[in-house]
Amino acid sequence: MNNIPENNISKELIDRVSKNFKIEEVKFKGDNYQNSIEYLKKQKFLEFKKIESILESSKSNEFPIGYIMISKNNKIIGFMGSFFSKKKINNQQITTCNIHTWIVDKKIRIYSFFLMTPLLEKNLNLTAFTPIESLKGLLKKSGLKECSLKTVFNINFRFLNIFNKKIFITDQSLFNKENLNKKEIELLTKFSSENFIKFKLTNSDKNENIFVVGSKTKIKNIPCLKFVYISDKENFSKLWSKIAPKIFLKYGFLVFLEIYFEKNQQAIPKNLFFSKTKEKYVYAKRTSLLSSEDILNSDLIV
Secondary structure, eight states: OOOOOOOOSOHHHHHHHHTTOEEEEEOTTSTTHHHHHHHHHHOSSSOHHHHHHHHHHTOOSSSOSEEEEEOTTSOEEEEEEEEEEEEEETTEEEEEEEEEEEEEOGGGGGGGGGGGHHHHTSSSEEEESSOOHHHHHHHHHTTOEEEEEEEEEEEOOOOTTTTOSSEEEEEGGGOOGGGSOHHHHHHHHHTOSTTEEEEEEEETTTTEEEEEEEEEEEETTEEEEEEEEESOHHHHHHTHHHHHHHHHHHHOOOEEEEEESSGGGOOSOTTOTTEEEEEEEEEESOGGGOOHHHHHTSGGGO
């Protein structure tokens, strides 16, 4: 399966820019890591704590967590995060790279595209889920296509089931790792930042467990829990009226958020009274390959 972007950025332009700037990989805790962190701390466009959570979640021995643009005097003048992941589709291994935290010093912002060049000829599905308006044209020129992404917001004011004894939550602090499966252990490691909440929902009626990862965020300064991973979305949806009050009782969240590509990937039930769904366009080389796994391995986790 060929996932190489059909990019329309000319080789002549790339060669011309490369005479003045160079691109280097940033490996987690590698040679360029600390200098990159200092650069990201100084920028004022994005909240550093969120960037830090994404970088920690994307760490890999195989892939870089980002790329830096360096000037002739060896100064960092730009950064672009790269969240790599792998998955199998029809018995074929697909490598995906989600680009995020695309920051370039104002004076040379016209050369922002140069940060993408190490990825353009690689055999991977390139995605960008949170680009600013000025970068969307560049993404299209680089061979990425638009795809619809939906976000559902829900405010839960129903507390009838708050003392239901058949649904209960086990926080990560009480997990017995011997009772966790391989996927759950991987998620505990991947989302180790304090920005994430991990818990198990148990339905004692059927002896069923649902493993959940949530990201602590805010909407207009109101605390919100964004669902990053839900092991059983179908049962989660059926039990929502009982689950939401339990999450409030345990963690204090009244507002919930979920991001998804297709309707059958939605866990928060449709048509709730205090619910609103928004749609926006994101970008990917192969939109047909997108799934909830790609949200899990992207900057949408924060």
